[in-house]
Amino acid sequence: xKADLPKLRSAASVQFSRFxxxxxxxxxxxxxxLTVALCFLGPYAFPFTAExxxxxxxxxxxxxxxxxxxxxxxxxxxxxxxVLEGGQVSLMIGFLGALVAGVIGVLYGAVxxxxxxxxxxxxxxxxxxxxxxxxxxxxxxxSLLLGGGTLALFTALVFTLWLTPAxxxxxxxxxLSRREFIEAARAGGMTSWQIVTxxxxxxxxxxxxxYGSLLVPEVILSESFLSFLGIGIKEPQASWxxxxxxxxxxxxxxxxxxxxxxxxxxxxxxxxxxIADGLRDAFxxxxx
Amino acid sequence: MIPFVAKRLxxxxxxxxxxxxxxxxxxRLAPGGPFSRNRKISPExxxxxxxxxxxxxxxxxxxxxxxWGILRGDLGPSTRFRDYSVNDLIAAGLPTSLTIGFWAxxxxxxxxIALGLAGALRRNGWTDYAAGAVxxxxxxxxxxxxxxxxxxxxxxxxxxxxxxxxxxGWRSLILPVLVxxxxxxxxxxxxxxxxxxxxxxxxxxRTARAKGIGPARVLLGHAMTGALLPVIAYLGPASAAxxxxxxxxxxxxxxxxxxxxxxxxxxNRDYPLVMGITLVYGGFLIIFNIMTDLxxxxxxxxxxxxx
Numbered sequence: 001x002k003a004d005l006p007k008l009r010s011a012a013s014v015q016f017s018r019f020x021x022x023x024x025x026x027x028x029x030x031x032x033x034l035t036v037a038l039c040f041l042g043p044y045a046f047p048f049t050a051e052x053x054x055x056x057x058x059x060x061x062x063x064x065x066x067x068x069x070x071x072x073x074x075x076x077x078x079x080x081x082x083v084l085e086g087g088q089v090s091l092m093i094g095f096l097g098a099l100v101a102g103v104i105g106v107l108y109g110a111v112x113x114x115x116x117x118x119x120x121x122x123x124x125x126x127x128x129x130x131x132x133x134x135x136x137x138x139x140x141x142x143s144l145l146l147g148g149g150t151l152a153l154f155t156a157l158v159f160t161l162w163l164t165p166a167x168x169x170x171x172x173x174x175x176l177s178r179r180e181f182i183e184a185a186r187a188g189g190m191t192s193w194q195i196v197t198x199x200x201x202x203x204x205x206x207x208x209x210x211y212g213s214l215l216v217p218e219v220i221l222s223e224s225f226l227s228f229l230g231i232g233i234k235e236p237q238a239s240w241x242x243x244x245x246x247x248x249x250x251x252x253x254x255x256x257x258x259x260x261x262x263x264x265x266x267x268x269x270x271x272x273x274x275i276a277d278g279l280r281d282a283f284x285x286x287x288x
Numbered sequence: 289m290i291p292f293v294a295k296r297l298x299x300x301x302x303x304x305x306x307x308x309x310x311x312x313x314x315x316r317l318a319p320g321g322p323f324s325r326n327r328k329i330s331p332e333x334x335x336x337x338x339x340x341x342x343x344x345x346x347x348x349x350x351x352x353x354x355x356w357g358i359l360r361g362d363l364g365p366s367t368r369f370r371d372y373s374v375n376d377l378i379a380a381g382l383p384t385s386l387t388i389g390f391w392a393x394x395x396x397x398x399x400x401i402a403l404g405l406a407g408a409l410r411r412n413g414w415t416d417y418a419a420g421a422v423x424x425x426x427x428x429x430x431x432x433x434x435x436x437x438x439x440x441x442x443x444x445x446x447x448x449x450x451x452x453x454x455x456x457g458w459r460s461l462i463l464p465v466l467v468x469x470x471x472x473x474x475x476x477x478x479x480x481x482x483x484x485x486x487x488x489x490x491x492x493x494r495t496a497r498a499k500g501i502g503p504a505r506v507l508l509g510h511a512m513t514g515a516l517l518p519v520i521a522y523l524g525p526a527s528a529a530x531x532x533x534x535x536x537x538x539x540x541x542x543x544x545x546x547x548x549x550x551x552x553x554x555x556n557r558d559y560p561l562v563m564g565i566t567l568v569y570g571g572f573l574i575i576f577n578i579m580t581d582l583x584x585x586x587x588x589x590x591x592x593x594x595x
Contacts, residue, residue, distance in 0.1 A: 132303030132577075133310075134569040136532045140554050141566075145314045221430055225532070228432045229539060229551050241432075248436040248540070255440060262433040269428040 015206070018282040025278025028271035035268055039087035046081055073246070073257065083261045086238035090265070093154055094220035101158045101219070102212040105165030110200045112166070113173025114192065124170065127163055135160055139222060140231055153232045157219055168211055172204045206283045213279050217272040224265055240265045296581060300574035307570045308358060308563070312351055315559040354563070363564035368556050374564035377549055382568070384454060385545035388537065389530050391465040396472035396526075401519065403473065404480025408488070408515075409507075419477050426474025431533055435467045435540040452542035464541045468533045472526055476519055484515040513587055520584055527576040531569050 020026055043049070072078055112123040130138075139156045146152030176182060177200070185195050220240075226232035227241025228248075235242060240261045247258030338344045342353060357364055363374035403419035410416060442463060443451040449463055450456045487493060488511055496510045497503075535547035542548075546565050553561035 128299070129303050129306050132300070132570070132574065133307055134531050134566070134573055135528055136535060137550075137566050137569055140551075141311060141314045141562075144554060144557075145318045147318070217428075225430065225432065225536065229535070230555060231551070244432060244436075248432070251436050251440050251444075258433070258436055258440075262437075266429045266433060269430070270424070273424070273428055 015282045019278050022278040022281060024274045028274040028278070032268065032271040032275065035087070035264065035271070036091060039084045039091060042084045043081050046078065048078060049081065049085075079257065079260060082238045083240070083243060083264060086240050086243050086261060087264060087268075089150065089233060089237065089239045090220055090223055090241070091268070093150070093157070093223045094216050097154060097157050097161065097219040097223075098212055098215035101161040101215060102165050102208060104158070105162035106169050106201060106204065106208055107196075108162065109166040109169030109171075110173045110196050110204065113170040114177045114196050114200050116174065116177065120170075120174075124167075127166055130160075131163055136225075139226065140229075143226065143231055150233055150237065153223060153226060157222055161215060161219060161222075165208060165211055165215070168207060169204045172207055173200045176200055176203055210276070210280045210283050213272070213276040217269050217276070220265070220268065220272070292585065293578065293582070296578045300578065303574060304567065304570050308355070308567060309351075311563045311566045312354055315557070315562060316347060316350070318557070358567070363567075364560040366553075366558055366561045368553065368558040368561065374560045377561060378546060378564055378568060381544055381546035381549050384543055385534055385538070385547060388461065388464050388468060388543070388545065389534055391461060392468035392533075393472065393523075393526065393530060395465060396469040396476055397519075397523075399469070400473040400476025401480050401516070403477035404519075405484060405507075405515075407477065407481040408484035411485070416481075419481065422470075423474040423478050426470045426472075431467055431471065431536045432540060434470060435463075435537065438463055438467060439540070452540070454543050460541075460543075464537045464543060467540075468530070468537050471533070472529065475522060475526070479518050479522055480515065483518045484511065487511045487514040490514070517584065517588055520580060520587065524577045524580040527573055527580075531573070 073082070108123065108127075112120045115123075138160050142156035142159055143152045146155055173196075182195060182199060185199055190198070223232055224239065224241030224244065227234075227239045228245045230242075230245070233239040233242055243261035244258060244265070247255075247261060251258045335344065342350055345353070354364070361375075363378070366372050366374050366377055369377060403415070403422065406413075406415040407419040439451050442449050450460050452460075454460055493506060493511050496506045501509075531547070534545060535551060537543065538545040538548040539551060546568065549561060550565045550569075552558075553565065
């Protein structure tokens with residue numbers, strides 16, 4: 001960083017300007033926003049839903065100027081609408097899942113790191129054992145245990161993904177808990193819980209934003225992966241994963257069923273990865 | 289070194305025990321059973337089948353039987369493939385999975401390190417950009433999109449390679465190995481690139497150069513070990529990614545490996561097979577992690593002495 005930056009700028013504004021100087025990251029933000037808007041608003045532009053079958057147009061091909069711009073599937077359901085509504089599910093699970101997993105992980109890590117000693121030992125031992133599990137297996141088993149379906153999948157994903165933020169935040173919280181301002185807070189009569197939520201957590205926030213942004217693509221990828229295998233979200237509910245699975249089974253005759261959801265999923269993952277890179281560079285430039 | 293290995297083995301054993309217990313109870317608590325079908329069968333037949341698989345016993349007794357079986361190396365009969373034991377099925381599927389996994393990790397390590405080094409040594413050259421592009425593609429496009437696309441192009445359109453299956457010798461290996469290696473190539477080349485750039489700036493490398501040692505010897509003799517440490521550390525998580533990947537690959541390419549057996553067993557509530565494969569995966573992960581740590585400790589004394 002140049003030395004002639006104005007001295008009085010807040011850390012947040014420096015980080016924000018660093019992020020907005022990253023061209024790939026900014027393009028990704030706009031592309032992602034566009035995709036999200038398309039997924040959530042696009043379906044309203046059509047007079048039918050993803051589950052309405054159009055029996056006059058079964059397996060219609062791509063015709064950009066017809067009522068079904070990207071054609072229909074075997075049941076006469078509009079492919080574009082299905083992909084967009086599938087995107088709603090995938091994106092919702094991605095962002096909500098990362099948020100919930102992040103909050104759980106941060107609180108768990110902050111408590112463990114702040115408490116230290118015996119509590120910390122037990123809490124982190126538990127994390128360690130869970131870490132040793134093969135991740136996919138755990139997700140598959142949990143979503144089976146919870147009976148399948150969207151909510152079960154969501155819970156299983158959150159349950160397996162809070163571990164990494166917990167470990168990262170715990171290390172940070174541990175070093176924070178020895179600092180003077182924590183001592184001062186305690187001397188001033190704050191309870192441990194107040195210290196954790198008002199001093200420890202806010203001080204780990206930049207770390208959490210960086211790693212949390214990596215969680216989003218991970219959740220989306222896991223969701224589509226499981227739906228692809230037939231364990232996650234099931235028909236007639238569309239998600240990018242199960243749409244890609246249908247596309248794969250018909251790719252020898254009709255590649256568009258694979259390409260449309262596949263391209264959107266890849267685009268979203270591209271964007272999220274570049275945004276995460278941009279955030280990391282903005283928040284801790286020393287890393288590189 | 290020995291206490292270090294012993295500690296890791298003990299930790300691994302605890303993890304495996306927890307995994308076995310969790311899997312057992314998850315499968316028992318999950319709704320539906322291996323023999324709950326749409327088709328009605330008479331209560332006597334149902335009772336007979338359940339008795340044959342000891343499903344009529346109380347849960348603690350089933351659990352004891354299961355643990356005792358594991359200790360004797362017997363994972364029980366499969367409830368779906370009636371004539372096979374879980375041991376048979378794993379013995380049949382494991383070689384396929386291991387072959388693909390082995391070649392994929394080898395290809396990923398060789399190509400990934402080569403791309404990373406090329407990128408680090410000629411920064412902003414065309415190899416650097418090519419490696420960057422491979423990296424982005426490998427990370428952002430999931431296996432289950434790349435796999436079918438490659439099948440569509442190389443097998444259906446060009447007809448060079450089989451679409452799937454395991455009957456064409458080395459030709460049926462190429463696509464699965466490539467697709468499975470791709471995301472790992474991406475991570476490994478990124479890691480190698482950044483760590484090589486970092487190491488080349490260090491004092492001992494500068495000293496070696498100042499002494500007049502040629503660039504090839506500086507790279508291989510002085511910079512390489514340090515540059516590859518993060519890559520070796522990544523091999524632990526890579527093994528977990530490999531398991532995830534191989535489940536997908538075996539489904540996409542219709543390969544008879546344990547990953548496909550696992551998905552099939554999970555969907556059909558074949559408890560013994562799910563538990564057996566889970567243990568195999570868990571054991572594999574633990575052994576791989578310990579080996580990774582050993583190699584790191586061997587290369588980097590700081591890690592060894594930390595314990």
